[in-house]
Amino acid sequence: MAKRVKSTNVIPGGKLNNFLNTFPDKIMDFKKSKTGWLILVIVVILILAVYKKGWFIAATVNGAPITNLELQLKLNQSFRTQTLTQLINEKIILSEAAKGGAIPTEAEINQKITELETNVGGKDALDGLLAQQGQTRIMLREQIKIQLAITKLYDKDATVSADEVTKFIEQNKDQLKATDSAGQQKEATNALKQQKLSQVFSQKFQELKQKAKIQIF
Secondary structure: OOOOOOOOOOOOHHHHHHHHHHHHHHHHHHHHOHHHHHHHHHHHHHHHHHHOHHHOEEEEEOOEEEEHHHHHHHHHHHHHHHHHHHHHHHHHHHHHHHHOOOOOOHHHHHHHHHHHHHHHOOHHHHHHHHHHOOOOHHHHHHHHHHHHHHHHHHHHHOOOOHHHHHHHHHHHHHHOOOOOHHHHHHHHHHHHHHHHHHHHHHHHHHHHHHHOOOOOO
């Protein structure tokens, strides 16, 4: 008659049931424990450090890491004031544009980019120019959005008279690209309009900035 062999790997029924019944409570106790949360955070950080190294390390030099935190601190020290001022100015402009229904559409921005591509010789040429300037298309789109918003807001205030166009052509004839009369008038009108738009915007923006509630931390 074969002998029954007791298994040492099987939890007896009573103990198994007790383990299953208390397991959710143990999980909850672990979640409530500060030590448990600390262990969990450390494990997550270690996993990210292995599989998402780029989130923490910007570069290594002879095996020595340069962390993204070091990079951000250095950038913050060097460019914080300039960048923050630019962002504040953009917020002020876009806020005013939103009030006046002058936020540019995606179609308008795309059209402007297409015009730029045509002027510089195509998409690749534009990308090359952006790379030389350390810019991206995303940055370009933001700049165009601001420029178009300014134009929509103050274009009506930047009027140009026929006399001004004639005088401009006389004074700048050698610098004009167009050679025919109609082309010169169009070029002169655009140049004068941009000058006046810049002057109007400079005045209006100072007024907007004085009224804006700005807190810098």
